[in-house]
Amino acid sequence: MADLKAVYEGLNCKNVTTYIQSGNVICKCGDNVLSENLSKKAEKKILEQHNITTPVITITIDELKTVITANPFVKQPGIDAEKLHITFLAEVPKQANLDKILQYNYPPDKFIIIHKQAYLYCPVNYGNTKLSNTFFESKLKVTATTRNWRTLNTLLQLAEEK
Numbered sequence: 001m002a003d004l005k006a007v008y009e010g011l012n013c014k015n016v017t018t019y020i021q022s023g024n025v026i027c028k029c030g031d032n033v034l035s036e037n038l039s040k041k042a043e044k045k046i047l048e049q050h051n052i053t054t055p056v057i058t059i060t061i062d063e064l065k066t067v068i069t070a071n072p073f074v075k076q077p078g079i080d081a082e083k084l085h086i087t088f089l090a091e092v093p094k095q096a097n098l099d100k101i102l103q104y105n106y107p108p109d110k111f112i113i114i115h116k117q118a119y120l121y122c123p124v125n126y127g128n129t130k131l132s133n134t135f136f137e138s139k140l141k142v143t144a145t146t147r148n149w150r151t152l153n154t155l156l157q158l159a160e161e162k
Contacts, residue, residue, distance in 0.1 A: 005025070008042065011038065012029070015162050017158060020151070023054075035058040055145070059088065064152070071084065083123050084149035085120040085122065085126055085146050086119055090142050092116050093140040104139070133146055
């Protein structure tokens with residue numbers, strides 16, 4: 001994670017912090033830095049410095065707040081917040097792919113796609129769900145990464161403290 005922190009510091013980001021061993025980075029960048037541009041720059045820098053090709057998905061603090069607030073499962077009765085996850089998509093999927101993915105149903109696990117997020121409720125165990133990053137990437141033809149509800153709320157708290 002120290003190497004990852006150095007990548008973002010090398011991109012002129014300030015107050016760079018990493019959170020747990022899953023590639024989460026919290027930082028401040030200039031107001032005119034677009035998330036997509038930062039993602040591409042980080043991917044390039046990681047490849048140059050570490051010879052690793054890895055996708056990077058960047059979201060702003062405002063986007064994170066919106067994603068957390070918009071979670072459709074939170075308000076449903078009987079939902080255990082410990083079983084919530086959000087899969088972040090690198091881009092909005094094409095409508096044809098969205099239409100196709102709706103045919104998949106893996107009870108008791110559920111998903112709802114809104115914009116660039118797949119909201120997941122996996123009441124048994126996320127580790128055993130078919131609704132993995134690979135599922136969403138293959139069906140939607142976009143890059144994806146998933147975080148659990150607790151991690152997202154902690155990331156928001158850390159970002160607000162910056």
